[in-house]
Amino acid sequence: xxxxxxxxxxxxxxxxxxxxxxxxxxxxxxxxxxxxxxxxxxxxxxxxxxxxxxxxxxxxxxxxxxxxxxxxxxxxxxxxxxxxxxxxxxxxxxxxxxxxxxxxxxxxxxxxxxxxxxxxxxxxxxxxxxxxxxxxxxxxxxxxxxxxxxxxxx
Amino acid sequence: xxxxxxxxxxxxxxxxxxxxxxxxxxxxxxxxxxxxxxxxxxxxxxxxxxxxxxxxxxxxxxxxxxxxxxxxxxxxxxxxxxxxxxxxxxxxxxxxxxxxxxxxxxxxxxxxxxxxxxxxxxxxxxxxxxxxxxxxxxxxxxxxxxxxxxxxxxxxxxxxxxxxxxxxxxxxxxxxxxxxxxxxxxxxxxxxxxxxxxxxxxxxxxxxxxxxxxxxxxxxxxxxxxxxxxxxxxxxxxxxxxxxxxxxxxxxxxxxxxxxxxxxxxxxxxxxxxxxxxxxxxxxxxxxxxxxxxxxxxxxxxxxxxxxxxxxxxxxxxxxxxxxxxxxxxxxxxxxxxxxxxxxxxxxxxxxxxxxxxxxxxxxxxxxxxxxxxxxxxxxxxx
Numbered sequence: 036x037x038x039x040x041x042x043x044x045x046x047x048x049x050x051x052x053x054x055x056x057x058x059x060x061x062x063x064x065x066x067x068x069x070x071x072x073x074x075x076x077x078x079x080x081x082x083x084x085x086x087x088x089x090x091x092x093x094x095x096x097x098x099x100x101x102x103x104x105x106x107x108x109x110x111x112x113x114x115x116x117x118x119x120x121x122x123x124x125x126x127x128x129x130x131x132x133x134x135x136x137x138x139x140x141x142x143x144x145x146x147x148x149x150x151x152x153x154x155x156x157x158x159x160x161x162x163x164x165x166x167x168x169x170x171x172x173x174x175x176x177x178x179x180x181x182x183x184x185x186x187x188x189x
Numbered sequence: 190x191x192x193x194x195x196x197x198x199x200x201x202x203x204x205x206x207x208x209x210x211x212x213x214x215x216x217x218x219x220x221x222x223x224x225x226x227x228x229x230x231x232x233x234x235x236x237x238x239x240x241x242x243x244x245x246x247x248x249x250x251x252x253x254x255x256x257x258x259x260x261x262x263x264x265x266x267x268x269x270x271x272x273x274x275x276x277x278x279x280x281x282x283x284x285x286x287x288x289x290x291x292x293x294x295x296x297x298x299x300x301x302x303x304x305x306x307x308x309x310x311x312x313x314x315x316x317x318x319x320x321x322x323x324x325x326x327x328x329x330x331x332x333x334x335x336x337x338x339x340x341x342x343x344x345x346x347x348x349x350x351x352x353x354x355x356x357x358x359x360x361x362x363x364x365x366x367x368x369x370x371x372x373x374x375x376x377x378x379x380x381x382x383x384x385x386x387x388x389x390x391x392x393x394x395x396x397x398x399x400x401x402x403x404x405x406x407x408x409x410x411x412x413x414x415x416x417x418x419x420x421x422x423x424x425x426x427x428x429x430x431x432x433x434x435x436x437x438x439x440x441x442x443x444x445x446x447x448x449x450x451x452x453x454x455x456x457x458x459x460x461x462x463x464x465x466x467x468x469x470x471x472x473x474x475x476x477x478x479x480x481x482x483x484x485x486x487x488x489x490x491x492x493x494x495x496x497x498x499x500x501x502x503x504x505x506x507x508x509x510x511x512x513x514x515x516x517x518x519x520x521x522x523x524x525x526x527x528x529x530x531x532x533x534x535x536x537x538x539x540x541x542x543x544x545x546x547x548x549x550x551x552x553x554x555x556x557x558x559x560x561x562x563x564x565x566x567x568x569x570x571x572x
Binding site: 047048050051053057059061065090091092098117118119120121122123124125126127128134135137138139144145146147148149150155160177178179 | 209246249251304306307308309310313318319320321323324325326327329330333334335336337338341382383384385386387388430432433434435438
């Protein structure tokens with residue numbers, strides 16, 4: 036039977052969904068990273084002396100040599116704009132009334148993906164960007180403890 | 190025993206942007222019956238093992254591999270599903286044959302994308318749940334950021350990316366399986382609706398429904414079944430770190446690695462001179478240029494001007510995506526690699542009709558699993 040031969044009044048489909056909820060364990064490195072962000076307002080990285088790479092956010096192991104990482108470092112709050120985009124649709128694909136500016140701000144050999152607060156015309160790859168954190172009492176130990184990044188002038 | 194593996198039969202159902210009349214099982218059934226007739230095999234008697242590619246969240250069914258045997262003729266036979274692109278499925282088929290476990294293997298992939306009522310939400314679940322997903326961003330942001338960094342590092346222009354769309358959708362006008370054939374101007378692409386600047390919506394492939402089934406066989410079986418088997422001369426695959434924070438943004442090292450793996454098996458040294466036709470990723474227009482460079486067809490930052498010179502046109506030096514690619518045919522989710530392989534088989538058999546590349550003897554097929562992944566595969570086929 037082809038589409039044109041079908042009975043348009045015949046029942047066509049059943050509608051269903053897949054509700055799913057989950058707990059995502061931070062792990063040892065994640066707990067320490069988010070505790071430092073929440074309590075001390077710091078972005079931490081972990082350094083691999085063998086590969087000379089600094090992972091941000093800090094990880095417990097080096098993805099290159101699989102060595103355990105124990106050298107934790109305070110990366111400061113100012114990183115470098117590696118790339119960015121202006122996003123015109125929301126997470127469900129609907130048009131956004133106000134486009135979102137999103138970027139990767141690099142720290143060490145890693146970085147943080149987050150919102151950027153700036154006129155997109157003023158943003159240039161390579162410029163310094165500073166993390167603006169929530170006030171200490173509002174932080175919960177998540178990536179949302181960072182509100183956004185903004186251009187930084189030393 | 191020879192360790193050569195050939196594609197001896199292909200079948201497809203669709204492709205159409207919507208298939209309200211057929212269930213996914215009927216799509217698969219139609220493609221399977223066609224492939225078995227093309228190969229001249231009885232699946233119940235002749236096929237030793239079956240491989241399908243599917244993702245539970247996209248199918249809307251947990252443990253989806255339970256639902257594949259019946260429509261393929263695979264009940265009470267060795268069968269398994271892998272969560273990968275169709276080229277990963279093809280690689281699995283090659284391994285089954287080269288290891289001696291099977292002599293005839295069936296590989297299947299399908300897309301029922303039109304049944305996904307919340308596709309962007311499902312894709313967002315592929316983002317890192319702790320570092321990225323709390324921002325509640327549409328996953329296309331990854332493509333926008335990658336395109337921006339690629340343009341910055343390589344010197345490629347937005348116009349050159351838009352020209353990929355113009356080429357591929359024009360090619361699609363010659364392909365009866367392609368849903369999105371169109372004769373667009375560069376301006377219509379460049380000044381179309383934005384999606385994730387610098388990426389525009391018209392530079393992003395829309396989805397289509399369909400199914401593809403391929404029958405693979407060991408050399409002696411292949412030669413007994415048909416005069417014109419298509420040989421899988423090399424197949425490679427690779428993943429980079431999934432982390433958005435530590436991956437490379439301007440380059441595609443995982444495609445370089447997958448290509449080297451495939452080239453080594455095929456004994457391919459000079460892709461530009463040895464490959465006659467390429468079907469490669471164009472989920473987003475810039476990916477076609479970035480991928481051509483990663484595959485070693487040209488130097489970094491050179492693909493854009495080669496494209497403008499017509500080198501990748503249907504009658505150019507290296508026709509790229511003569512089918513119309515994902516931009517012209519429509520994106521088929523994890524069946525995409527098999528859609529491209531199907532086109533390569535048509536080309537190598539001389540059955541591509543109005544988009545035939547004259548005298549094609551060696552084809553390259555490459556696929557990427559889309560944002561936010563760094564998962565890709567490459568295959569070299571010949572007639």
